[in-house]
Amino acid sequence: MSKAVQKLFTEIAPKYDFLNHCLSLTIDRRWRDRAVGRLKGQKLTRILDLCAGTLDLSQGLLEEFPRAQVVAVDFSLAMLESGRQKVATSMACHLLCADGHSLPLLDESFDAVVCGFGIRNLECRQRAIEEIHRVLKPGGHLLILEFFRPEGGLAKAFYQTYGRFVIPKLGGLISKNPEAYQYLQDSIQRFYSIYEYQALLRDNGFSDVETQKLSGGIAHEILACKSPKIED
Numbered sequence: 602m603s604k605a606v607q608k609l610f611t612e613i614a615p616k617y618d619f620l621n622h623c624l625s626l627t628i629d630r631r632w633r634d635r636a637v638g639r640l641k642g643q644k645l646t647r648i649l650d651l652c653a654g655t656l657d658l659s660q661g662l663l664e665e666f667p668r669a670q671v672v673a674v675d676f677s678l679a680m681l682e683s684g685r686q687k688v689a690t691s692m693a694c695h696l697l698c699a700d701g702h703s704l705p706l707l708d709e710s711f712d713a714v715v716c717g718f719g720i721r722n723l724e725c726r727q728r729a730i731e732e733i734h735r736v737l738k739p740g741g742h743l744l745i746l747e748f749f750r751p752e753g754g755l756a757k758a759f760y761q762t763y764g765r766f767v768i769p770k771l772g773g774l775i776s777k778n779p780e781a782y783q784y785l786q787d788s789i790q791r792f793y794s795i796y797e798y799q800a801l802l803r804d805n806g807f808s809d810v811e812t813q814k815l816s817g818g819i820a821h822e823i824l825a826c827k828s829p830k831i832e833d
């Protein structure tokens with residue numbers, strides 16, 4: 602677990618929602634709504650919201666799946682506390698402050714795992730995907746929203762301009778933590794491309810990997826299935 606990343610999110614927690622909506626011109630809400638919609642129609646009773654942050658996805662999941670239990674995991678208590686109000690009326694949301702690399706959760710105990718803009722922050726990518734795979738039931742779904750390293754086109758131009766000059770400046774000014782918003786941008790350039798991440802998923806027991814560009818490839822949504830067990 603990275604103490605530096607944990608400290609960073611703890612420091613920006615009070616301003617996280619405001620800055621997210623402001624820097625994305627509220628498009629982030631649409632991305633999350635759309636992601637929750639992708640799971641619609643599935644029979645989900647236990648859902649893990651990994652790197653749940655201020656609980657926007659958890660809130661959406663509870664609305665879409667009123668009979669499901671949602672376990673929201675994040676290693677920054679301040680992020681979870683900032684969002685607690687959003688799920689306060691639900692008895693079905695369980696907040697858990699824990700490291701995503703080592704989840705205190707049983708094997709094969711979730712029908713779905715969602716991770717919104719968190720997978721890039723889990724420093725050991727291999728360990729993180731193994732943990733997700735472990736807690737998912739065979740046939741269960743993994744849904745990821747993330748900013749992958751752009752390889753060209755509109756997304757690359759966006760990151761070289763708005764991402765490079767506006768986000769660190771504005772984010773730094775409002776959060777009073779310029780390092781945090783610089784880190785968030787730099788971490789995109791150091792992260793996998795969407796193609797590399799698809800390969801990681803396939804190499805780690807996921808199949809039916811579907812990806813969707815969001816806003817011209819600025820973000821991506823991935824839906825993948827934990828390959829069912831083959832009985833001999």
Ligand SMILES: C[S@@+](CC[C@H](N)C(=O)[O-])C[C@H]1O[C@@H](n2cnc3c(N)ncnc32)[C@H](O)[C@@H]1O
Nearest residue numbers: 610652653654675676677680700701717719722
């Ligand atoms: C960019 S925020 C995303 C929050 C939320 N899912 C959303 O859609 O806005 C990333 C979150 O991942 C959490 N995080 C980063 N590394 C983690 C780790 N190793 N274990 C658990 N949570 C982690 C951070 O504390 C932060 O709340």
